[in-house]
Amino acid sequence: MGFYNYNLTIDKILDYGSTVYGNKEIVYRDLRKYTFSSFRKNVESLASSLQKIGVKPGDKVAVVDWDTDVYMTAYYAVPMIGAVLHTVNIRYPPEVMLKTVIHAEDRWAIVRDEFVPLLEKGKSFLTNIKGVITYSDNKEKVKTSFSTFDFWELQNSGEEVKPVDVREDAQATIFYTSGTTGDPKGVWFTHRDLVLHSMSVALTTSKPPLKTSQDDVFMILVPMFHVHQWGFPYVTMLVGSNYVLPGRYDPAMEINLMKREKVTFSAMVPTILYMILSHPEAARNQDVFKGWKVMIGGSALPSGLAYMARKSGINIAVGYGMSETAPVLTVAYYTPEVEKLGEEERFLQQIKTGVPIPLAQVKVIDENGKEVPRDEKTVGEIVARAPWLTRSYYKDPERTEKLWKGDWLHTGDLAIVDKLGYIRIVDRDKDSIKSGGEFIPSLILEDIISNHPKVGEVAVVGVKDEKWGERPVAFVVPKGDVKEEELREYLIKHVNEGKLQKWWIPDKFIFVKEFPKTSTNKIDKKALRQTLSS
Template sequence: MDNQSYYYDYQLTIDKILDSGCTTFPNQEIVYRDLRRYTFSSFSESVKRLKTGLRRLGVRRGDRIGVIDWDTDVFLHLYYAIPSLGSTLHTVNIRYPPDLIIKTILQAEDKYLIVRDEFMPLVEKAKNLIPPGMKIITYNDNKEKVKSDVQSINFWDLIESNEPSEPEELNERTEATLFFTSGTTGEPKGVSFTHRDLVLHALSVSLVGSRPPINISSSDVYLILVPMFHVHAWGYPYVFMISGIKYVLPGKYDYGNILRLMDKEKVTFSAMVPTILYLLITHPDSQSFSHVFKRWRVVIGGSALPEGLARKAKELGITVVGGYGLSETAPVLTVGFYNSLIMNSTEDQKFMEQITAGTTIPLVELKVIDPATNSVVKGKKIGEIVVRSPWLTKEYYKDKGKTELLWRGGWLHTGDMGFIDDYGYLHVVDREKDAIKSGGEFIPTLLLEDVISLHPNVSQVAVVGINDEKWGERPIAFIVPNGKVSEDEIRQFLQVKVNEGRIQKWWIPDKFIFVSSLPLTSTNKIDKKMLRDMAKK
């Protein structure tokens, strides 16, 4: 009897995403600014030529390749080509200080570095730190060789002088990506993800995109405003290919140009942090693009979506939805789509739920616990958010101690504080390290910011705690005003919210500081560490 099995053990690898997209949607478009266009089919062939070029250059399985670039078609090629070789894509955070950029490249042990021309001065200054044998690949948009005193290989030659590669058999547990966290709560930590992690994450994000009020279909057009160096641009460089959706790449962020690109390419969907949404809807040219806003759906993550900003966006016709995740989770865990509990609710109730952190996407387990006892917290009581899903990072790179803290008890500890409401939606109220403990009780800064943001003359707000001899800590609010507003007006406004039951009276900040802008982290989140330093002066 013949016991031979011909079963094929199908592996969930990134090359399968590319093959599926170009097979089912061969004529769908990828657009890089006004410079280059591809069909899914021609993009796939270009990626396979690049794979051949990288392999001939010497790239081997297990090699790590750092990329220093904006949101470009080159970066998109590398999202597919590098993991499909069995190598690791290291997305370098270009908004780090130069010393930290080099530190992460060295820590990752990159063997190759792919650099856009305008970032070459950084590499030139650090050439004495670059390990012997590291190969530098450079490019510019006009495809000419980049002039530099550091020897380099022209990226475009790797595509244009090679034939498409043949498929390679890969194990889905192979490391596909590595990057370092934004460092908002300390030194950046390395996190990595496998092919299987990223494929399952992309499939789950794709599923919720079709649910109301997002309602994405293959006739939509994506322009994602999450930097490609940051947490896989929330997975959308893979989601669009799975879903067959036109994909527009903005390059370096220029908000006036982004508005024009949205108009020209008929963009209908974006994802971003709240700061980017604010900068777009308050841009001097924004009034000329009111017709664009009326068809636009936006998912907001990275930090909490203030209700005031959400309502301003709604007035412009924008459908805005909240979401939640972090670097360690690839990142998406929850999105503010409608579940069955609110589907038949009033429009205002739906709106209030869709701008929370959202409800879990498929294959995510999430609970809120008491940090002291690890027992589950219910009834809207605030606790720490812990999660499980099949795409979470397994460890912090070369840091056993922090890994054990991250995964204590078999759940990934987010370090975020929140609660789950009666409809099953998550409300993130603070980072554990940002929460203000005043008189033995917590003041949730995100909830307080949310209420302050509702004042018509407040554009942006951030609340931090400072030491207080009597109470331990007290809140201070930094406000970017929209027109004339005084501290007394803000206090009176907040007293009304106290009377309405929105906040507690003792939450009202002791001091209000009016500023022209708020400092941002490398991922465009408000930098509360810097604000705390400013508050001490």
């Protein structure tokens, strides 16, 4: 009665999107298509069915799937009834994946047919699981040895959600992120976190140069298990853009899907962009990249790749964040000063780490907690505040203590700041190389090497050295025939131009055919280091 205590819950976003943008579309490959308003009906049907089969507020619901419409329906339906969406990392080794499901104490699972065997293997450990909801694309029923429900049946029940009092501070999601050591850490977010993050990202991408609007078509090439696909399944409802889901990763298919659905905006890690642009299908379809707006995050963008993208007519803006930050903290959108620059200078700002998005507070601080000068030289750590950061690692107070110190979230990322206020990451703390007591910024090295015309991808890591403590080694995926001497000369040229220090030049260049990747498609530096020490 009386005053309505409005909670910032996920259903509010869906209500807005389906009301104002009811005819916009969610497209799953060439298989299924929904308008926002029919999608909303599906979400509500699924939510009510989940209530009916016994899913209770606070219950964790694992989703084990590629990037599909089924997944997207769960993004809304699970939190809507107060349950918690666990977006399971399907690219973890089966044992690790299982561990996360056990650690999260998942009670239910929504599972695509091909992942059922995986679940069955772990059955003896999964004593918490009360029921499994399965589906296959061809809509045939998928049996399991668990208590099983058919997703399509639940989604088509057409029933109404029983009112449930979900508070904005209730947990909405959980997922796991790998650290340098130990088991993956559980990161979790509340409804409020996700709503505020979505509002801020929607406002940021409306700014130049991305300027996304209802005329855009989003296809996000970040797995749905990876920090809720950077929030875009929610953002799309606020912006009113069509939303294309690619299913399982496959560059050729994606290029053709882009073409068919007239995709205009994507987000991804650098590696995926590289794989798309260097795919044979790309050469045949250069027209689809013209004007494509791409937000890059997850790892620093090597400028070599950035120039390659630019040549294809792609409009890039880098974003930055981490699992713990929901994830976006900064985007390299245009401040007024940058907007006024010439095209080349503007481009160089767009591929930096960027400036804070609305409501985020991001600083680069020295050891005494003071902000570093805007001199593009002094290195500090990025620390952040925002109304959407994870409170703690799930059931892990020890590692939480290292994350939150003195009211700031410590990212462990090292960065410099330029005179226009743009942050640029120079290294992840855990990847940094200390040589003779001095710091070698591996990302700056990689950036320069990546610009060599015969270099495809590059990664610089530190290797133990008796004399210097550590020395840099460069791993290179060459484009064509390249010799170590060429790269060395190229770097010395940059030393002479004052762009790097001579003692930064790697002691060794190792040429490989491809890089080991993490489950979220970043270059796996840990694995590279291991090849050196073994």
